[in-house]
Amino acid sequence: MTGAVDVLVVGAGPTGLTLALQARDHGAHVRVVERRPEAFRPSRALILHPRTLEGLRPLGVTDALLGLADTAPTARLHLGPRVVRAGLGDLALPDTAFPYLSLIRQADVERVLATALADRGVEVERGTELLAVRDGRHGADAVLRSGAGTEMIRCPYVAGCDGPVSTVRACAGIGWHGRPYAVEAVLADIDLSRAPGCGGAEAFAGRRGLLLLFPLGERAAWRLLATRASGGAHGAAFGQPGPAVPRTELQRLLTDVGLDATIERLAWSARVPLQYRLARRFRRGRLFLLGDAAHNYSPATGQGMNAGIQDAVNLGWKLGFAVRACDGEPADELGAEVLLDSYDRERRPVAHRRLLLTHAAFWAEASTGRVPSWLRAVAAPIGAPAVPVLLDRRRLVAEGIRVISQLRVSYRNSPLSVEGTPRLRGAPRPGDRLPDATVSAGGPAQRLHHLLARPGVHLLLQRDADPLPDATSGPDVDVLRLMNSPGQGLMAVRPDGHVGFTCGATDAAGLNGWLALIGAAALSASRL
Incomplete structure (x- = not known):
């Protein structure tokens, strides 16, 4: 052994x-x-x-x-005879360095x-x-x-x-x-007789399900992703590519959503059971x-x-x-x-x-049920004119992206989330994700996440906070004083970008207790 x-x-x-x-x-x-x-x-x-x-x-x-990514992706949503264009880059997310979806x-x-x-x-x-x-x-x-x-x-x-x-x-x-779901996914890399749009993703909402085309195929120009009623057990593991899908079936999926294009080459395909x-x-x-x-x-x-x-x-x-x-x-x-x-x-x-x-x-x-099928095939085309109005409300779109992207995730109930006394006002609570912001650390203004973009624990001191004992610094614990943040408090940021400890004063004992809780105190002390 x-x-x-x-x-x-x-x-x-x-x-x-x-x-x-x-x-x-x-x-x-x-x-x-x-x-x-x-x-x-x-x-x-x-x-x-x-x-x-x-x-x-x-x-x-x-x-x-x-x-390697497309950070300004565009998409066209086909709702019956109506087509709605949407951009997924430069979203209204000022507190992150990545305000977009990356394909x-x-x-x-x-x-x-x-x-x-x-x-x-x-x-x-x-x-x-x-x-x-x-x-x-x-x-x-x-x-x-x-x-x-x-x-x-x-x-x-x-x-x-x-x-x-x-x-x-x-x-x-x-x-x-x-x-298991009663619906399976179909994946394929295909070349089409004509491009369906202007180079971005294409989404078709039909009565039988959703069909997506991405210009990201690995063995052909387009990656097809569609959903349809499951064909039953065929031996593939859930989430894993299974048997190939005949070209005629793939062509039928395109035809059913109204796409006037022929599959000229099928490079690869698979059924994927879902659960x-x-x-x-x-x-x-x-x-x-x-x-x-x-x-x-x-x-x-x-x-x-x-x-x-x-x-x-x-x-x-x-x-x-x-x-x-x-x-x-x-x-x-x-x-x-x-x-x-x-x-x-x-x-x-x-x-x-x-x-x-x-x-x-x-x-x-x-879903192939009557209600969702009706929503996609009938209600969605009727409501299509309202979609651009909703998309123009950038804050509304951004809030949806926050939820989908998990930017709202917080661990406030975690045993690693500790709040000292007095409470640090006007700052994220322990367990919250640390937002990105423009800060000054004694030099030119920089984005906070850029300054913290390295492994380890980061201790953020407000401008007037007392210095920390030397034992709290080291290769695994980085100390940064924010000159544009008035106050005497401090904040400890975990390596995953969530706040772990806050206090409205320089509570060295409380901070060291938290560092010991996560094991960082021993790391620092042993390497000084």
């Missing part, structure tokens, strides 16, 4: 790669295994939300991602994240499958199989980022509730569930990849701090429990709310 690893990450999709980066950048030795021998598979996800980009920014990957293939996201991980000396071990894992008192014991044979390892923690049919979830004995499910817990002992292993959603509002990445941003730093809190020695088990338990307490309620959101949206988009 071999060791020398703190966190075994099972699965090298966007969730697993992000978790490995976040844990690695916060002190953990990570190992990433992926049962698929090849990296490429047709992308299912095609969008990154603003909050996801905020979470990835301290990992140093956003520039590379945005270089980018999942395969491109994985390539950028894997490259960043390789730059840190961690290579994804493809063709390596987790056969079994067991939670134990002194570590998690895992059995791996690769071309070199079978291997047993013991490590402090195992993160299951291994999709809907999760081996980690099965071995942990964690059930999940939900059910909505939520794991009953996200942690059991040393075993954790993230992404599709913890929750499954419909494609509505583009949550899957974003939800997994946001899970990873939340958990990665906690694992890093837990295993590296004593300068290379495992953290005290009792001291780490509150920190690690907070992952389930914070992320599972968010996942439940997201499931309700996507379920409602998918009912309207894709």
